[in-house]
Amino acid sequence: MRNLFNFIARHYFFFLFVALQVIAFAMIFQNNFYQRSAFVNSSNYIAGNIYNLRSNITNYFNLKQINEQLAHQNTVLLESIPGTFLQTDQQIFTLSDKQYRKQFSYYNAKVINNSVRNRNNYITLNKGRIHGIKPDMGVITPQGVIGIVKEVSGNFSSVISLLHSDVQISAKIKKNDQLGTILWEGYDYKKATMLYIPPHVQLSHGDTIITSGFSSIFPEGIMIGTIAEYEIKRGDNFFTIDLDLSVDFNKLNFVYVVSNIYKEELTDLENITQN
Amino acid sequence: MDLNIIRHIIRFIILIALQVVIVNQFYLGGFITPFIYPIFILLLPFSVNGSVLLLSAFAMGLSIDMFSDTMGMHTAATTFMAFMRPSIIRFVSGKTDFDAGTEPNPVNNGVVWTLIYSLILILIHHTFLFFIEAFRTDDFVHIIIRSLLSGIFSTALIMIIYLLISKKSRAAK
Incomplete structure (x- = not known):
């Protein structure tokens, strides 16, 4: 036991580092999994x-x-x-x-x-x-x-x-009410992605995407963006649609x-x- | 000695304010996101106690996390960077004995030494941070490029801060 304490005391730098990392990662996981940050967030x-x-x-x-x-x-x-x-x-x-x-x-x-x-x-x-x-x-x-x-x-x-x-928003194409899901894949704050539109749907550039009203969070018909690109990736059963977001998030x-x-x-x- | 501690505390607060209010607004080409607050860890004296080094890095990261809703990410990255600092100093200068109380800066150690020392530690910090942030390895190349570009930009900003600070301390002498 004494040896153990001696060992820890001699390598305290390493053990303190490990302890602090464990605390930091505990915070990261807690925040990501439970969407909870009661104390340390910017609404404090x-x-x-x-x-x-x-x-x-x-x-x-x-x-x-x-x-x-x-x-x-x-x-x-x-x-x-x-x-x-x-x-x-x-x-x-x-x-x-x-x-x-x-x-x-x-x-x-x-x-x-x-x-x-x-x-x-x-x-x-x-x-x-x-x-x-x-x-x-x-x-x-x-x-x-x-x-x-x-x-x-x-x-x-x-x-x-x-x-x-973590955000997925239920959305639809305004002209034909086809239902899909909006998510953000990172990189560019002016773009988002829409998934789960079946391949038989007619799409064109500039089609308006609005909220579906099915999620009980947003009213129906709030603008999200317009279609910039669309394609069916190989092996997929649905369109992958790139949107131009209507909101400038930087402003x-x-x-x-x-x-x-x-x-x-x-x-x-x-x-x-x-x- | 007490005066030194007060100086570090003031530095701590000013760096957080600069990072949160000004530098966090930089968004260059969607790729470059500089962080200047790690210079606080770079500037701690050579003779700093190991637990003081780690704990102040922890406090610094936590303060930045508090302001940017990143919860633990900056804390983990900054603590890791502080953990690596003694090894990097040994690696860059090949010696361990420095005059008590001296701080790593261009006046004491030369511009080239400071540049290499800062760049390595900043790159460690940024790479660690961006990997935790993405929490996946599938866009490995993207994260590496982002870390490199941001790291170089941060180091440039940090070198400017070094010059501003060390000029003042030379005048004080």
């Missing part, structure tokens, strides 16, 4: 406030662009107001009237930290639990889908960007957090059916 108090300060300064330089985006969005909203409402009681009222019930509500938030250069990218927002943000809510801009809320603290929230290996300012009011009801029902 110090980091959140530093990012807030930085974005307060840099925002002045983007005011013109933000104004243009808001004006554009206003016109879009004026044209499509009923889009986010769920139609109910169709059979009774089809002829004379339709009844809608609100399904999605939106919170506005400001991006205070963002990255596009890693394999797994995260975004920090300046709204948190006390503003009503909860994990698993969707994040969008008028230009398109941004990501999914991962963790919230009191005043900030940490969002998994679409540019992340995020203001975003909307989407909350689905019926989310719990939907997921409970689906869990019962599947189990």
Whole structure:
């Protein structure tokens, strides 16, 4: 036993190194597998406030662009107001009237930290639990889908960007409603990949890809991107489609957090059916 | 001695701020992602105690992780780099005895020595980091190229910081 202690004491440099590596890798695995980072993530108090300060300064330089985006969005909203409402009681009222019930509500938030250069990218927002943000809510801009809320603290929230290996978004081709999955394979923040479109579907360059609305996170019809390239790889039964993302992830300012009011009801029902 | 510790702590904080607020915004051609904070480990004195070296690398990596949502990746890479530092110093200079308290920098050891020493350790750090980040080996070539280019760019930035720092300490003497 004494020898063992002596051995460890003599090689303390190596053993301390191994211990620290074990701690670091434990953190990596815990974060990757459980999407949990209760303490060390950028929605914590110090980091959140530093990012807030930085974005307060840099925002002045983007005011013109933000104004243009808001004006554009206003016109879009004026044209499509009923889009986010769920139609109910169709059979009774089809002829004379339709009844809608609100399904999605939106919170506005400001991006205070963002990255596009890693394999797994995260975004920090300046709204948190006390503003009503909860994990698993969707994040969008008028230009398109941004990501999914991962963790919230009191005043900030940490969002998994679409540019992340764990994110898969249910999407469809706008012109023919064919369902597929969007994911990001890294390398370029302007591109994404769409999978699982069967080979009989007619595709063309520039076709619009939108959210399917099946995931209960995003409303139907939120823009994702347009088709840039498509091919059937040898041995595959499906198209591999390269998309040009409609959002410039390097230039995020203001975003909307989407909350689905019926989310719990939907997921409970689906869990019962599947189990 | 106390003054030295305070100087290292100030350096620690300034480097984190520089890395998080400015350098993290660099995105050159989708490939080059420089990191300057490892210069903190490079600049620790030759005579630094082994556990101090490893623990300060751990603290540095953890602070960077906290700000970039990378959870443990920078911690692992920086600790590994600190672990390799004594061997690399032995490898580059072929000796182990240095004056107590001297720091590796171009004024003490010459520009070429510092460049080789920094480049090797930075490349170790970047390669380790990018491999953990991807967590797979199927795009081996891509990761190696990315590490090389980013490593060279980081080393260039770090050499500039060396010059700024060592000029000041020479003036102090």
